[in-house]
Amino acid sequence: MAGLEDLYREIILDHYRSPRNRGELDTPPANMTEGFNPLCGDEIRVYLELDGDTISEIRIGGQGCSISQSSASMMTTAVLGRTVDEARRVLKAFKAMMSIHEGDLDGAPPTGVTDGEEPISLGDLEALRGVVKFPVRIKCATLAWNTFDHGLDEISA
Amino acid sequence: MAGLEDLYREIILDHYRSPRNRGELDTPPANMTEGFNPLCGDEIRVYLELDGDTISEIRIGGQGCSISQSSASMMTTAVLGRTVDEARRVLKAFKAMMSIHEGDLDGAPPTGVTDGEEPISLGDLEALRGVVKFPVRIKCATLAWNTFDHGLDEISA
Amino acid sequence: MSASSSQTTTPLDAAAVKADFPLLQREVNGSPIVYLDSGATSQKPRQVLKVIDAYYHEINANVHRGAYHIAELATSAMEQARAKVQRFIAAPSSSEIIFTKNATEAINLVAHSWGRANLSEGDVVLITGLEHHANIVPWHQLAAERGVEVRWIPLTDDGRLDLHDLDSLLEGVRLVALSSASKVLGTLTPVRELADAAHAVGALCLVDASQSVPHLPTNVTEWDCDFVAFTGHKMCGPTGIGVLWGRSELLEAMPPFMGGGEMILDVTMEGFTPNELPWKFEAGTPPIAQIIGLGAAVDYLDSIGMDSVRAHEMALTDYALRTLADRHGDDLLVHGPSAVADRGGVLSMCYRDIHPHDLSQVLDQRGVCVRAGHHCAKPLMRLLGVGATTRASLYVYNDESDIDALSEALTEAGDFFAHQPA
Amino acid sequence: MSASSSQTTTPLDAAAVKADFPLLQREVNGSPIVYLDSGATSQKPRQVLKVIDAYYHEINANVHRGAYHIAELATSAMEQARAKVQRFIAAPSSSEIIFTKNATEAINLVAHSWGRANLSEGDVVLITGLEHHANIVPWHQLAAERGVEVRWIPLTDDGRLDLHDLDSLLEGVRLVALSSASKVLGTLTPVRELADAAHAVGALCLVDASQSVPHLPTNVTEWDCDFVAFTGHKMCGPTGIGVLWGRSELLEAMPPFMGGGEMILDVTMEGFTPNELPWKFEAGTPPIAQIIGLGAAVDYLDSIGMDSVRAHEMALTDYALRTLADRHGDDLLVHGPSAVADRGGVLSMCYRDIHPHDLSQVLDQRGVCVRAGHHCAKPLMRLLGVGATTRASLYVYNDESDIDALSEALTEAGDFFAHQPA
């Protein structure tokens, strides 16, 4: 159907149908963080385990639409094996891609995504860029990421 | 000024300029009841004394506009010397005159003012009939009466 | 209401009604709009929009205080709207009609004013598995604050109230708070029966009528309940206006909720004297234009006749249940009671394994507006064992072509998700 | 603001502005309307009415939950309005902008949520002799409920705050709640000074800015206060919408006020998790059309420029004070500060011995709309030693002809009451 290709890219549907790193981890040693999309009822659980500074295990539980599930799945592949710092940079770059900058509305230049750091490539995650055209779905796409963010905070705390 | 003659009848202005039965009574023996018009700030005090079943003394204190003051003044002359029952009938007839019947709005006949009792003449008070055309002022005209009504209830209680 | 009432009422002229709603004339994504989300909010007829616009163009002024001409007109328009609402729900007196900003504020008013004055540790508020968050969270707040117990009437498998154990559920209950119609399942509840049961144990009964006042004739006197809350934007009225009806004796005895202008008789440096009903509960400048707009909405619904509205929706629900089942068979599951007489025009659906959020997005490409999500009823979603549903909800302006468009779009959505290269 | 700011701002085109307001084109009792009651509520420009109407015609849908096109448009229009309000008052973040139905609800929100969580017996709330009932009664309610003390900053003879004894007034104070401009006298108050004084004793500062946001540039960051409340209908916006701004840290720590949809992250049968700011404090369907309308009002005022609005009103107030004194001399008493720089465009008058209610009625015969009464400030009336005043209040659409009409009508009213046969 015309108009939906931007949203439902092939790779998104692939991750939706065959989600990577789905399941649970024992807590402890893993940390579990829960997230809600208050607007549609989606719920997600992010299980995280570190080996030193490296994300050695990540699993996703819960339910949601194709966008939230595929975004979570892609996130796991993007951060697994990375250090916490690297993961945070991916997180930041992803959230920057997803945010509708107030600046854009005013015609001002968009805020930079890297704040002077070396730009990080989002790889497959770029497929989610089309979501920005469907603002209600942005919360679907960012649900896993915000939950992951809280999880990292909990572990560091 | 055109349009205002209905409201500011000669007799109303007369009672406003020379209010009858203004002042206070000692409590006890008299009963004092206070009334407010929450919308314009008018305040009234009605002092009442009975001799058996007859209203032997009535005085009005407080401040207000020409309509509330003249209505209070005319009320005192209409009820002084009457029995409580007679006074209540005057009260009822006056409030009936002042009420905008929902029936009127619908084109239904207005509610009778006497409920089968012998009709009571309002005399000078008829001059206040014009107030009904100025709905905001109805509360001015009825302030003394409602306060008097509460006073009678307090005494009978 | 029973199905037979449709025989005794004038059938409404669906085409004429639809033409009254400007938004329904627009297109979305190149298709004519098919608005099936009236359970969330209704569209507004031009008759209502005209009244709101005329208010601002001709008589806009603050109410109750100005002695000048337009202020008198504004005040009397607002108070006439109150009388219209009173008649619309068959309330004994217009002083029992309290205007709030929405149904949520109306229920919170009861929780704050009556609840905090009357409920303490161990008292029970009995609600149902069908409730909207507006009729759950205020009671949870009272539970957290002062140990009130929130107890739930369970549901049967087809989404009706399970009143099997009502007697034991009622033990210790001070308030029964239930919705007259579920926004998720459409279920109509036996309000009078529950009001009677509440009174029999000395409890009060509050009815969240947000989903029934727009769709069925309402008679609060026949319900014999104590409080009724509903909201203007779901009944052809503007946003920003809700209603609480309450029995005078109760309202008289309750302390004010919010404090400010309009709700006082007198204020001194030491304290204040509350105003009479209904103003005692209407602090601050009221939503004047919205109250007057709600009055116009009541006029509009009255001009059609609530019996006709109900008959129309029943016929349409019947058509929808039949044609959707014929076309989609086992691909489509519709929750809730199966008998049209037991339900409003609400179809909560699961279609194949397509997530509601995805389904509604695809339907939108064909201009079909439906709601996906928990519908502000998460406990009910958990009871149904789903995280979300796709809900189509009908109103006076819908017709068979809307159902056909929905049905066609479902097929297309199925194709889209089936045939995408994977 | 000082008088000199008028030199640096673009003077507004009074005739063009007046032409924007449809209601000001009408006649009352055969005379063109002279609307001098903007302190009670302002008129609305066609630019705002058009936006409201377009909302209902084109994108009306419930917000935040629908995945379909018009629901997205409604949601983004509403959230854009929030950002406009944020910029208009120079707030740090749009998540600190909470929409209520009016200023009264905004102040009650603070009293209920922050007040009930933080104040107990003996704690002092310091208010001023200038307050509107909306900033008195909620504190009286707290006083009655839990023994909080309400203390008053007295006034000087010309109606300014008497800060002589501020140090001792501040003893035991947890909250200073003051209006930035008086609706009765026009007095502008030194907000920053009082916010600093409050913070110096560890208290918070709430500003009732209902009478200043419509008339002067607002910068909550420069005020350095903690909460600011104001109301849409006095600033060219619709009825049914108000605003509470609060500092995030405070809002984060406060419990929710009303419970229901929108304000939750999750609800279970056992309890609920509140949503993030600002929605945590916005229970139920928001006044969507009114929020969007308020955004349009902000756009309208921005297009004129708040500096120009203020300069216009100062010039007009100056003209009014001069010409009324010239013509009416001792027959007319105008309350409040005499320096135009210390006041807004509010003229509270006593004319001869004519009761304000009678005066305003007679003025209405000439189409002149003024307010008579206690202006929801009974304690202030008692301080002034009057039961009521007649108040003319100016706004952006008024011009010298309006003042002239008022002046002429005063003379006629004097004649009417003097010459009636007695």
Ligand SMILES: Cc1ncc(COP(=O)(O)O)c(C=O)c1O
């Ligand atoms: C100073 C002040 N505060 C509060 C209010 C209350 O505003 P609202 O009635 O819109 O809640 C008003 C308006 O009358 C006011 O002038």
Ligand SMILES: Cc1ncc(COP(=O)(O)O)c(C=O)c1O
């Ligand atoms: C059953 C029910 N109750 C309460 C509400 C709350 O109405 P509002 O959001 O207008 O306060 C709704 C609307 O969503 C509802 O469907």
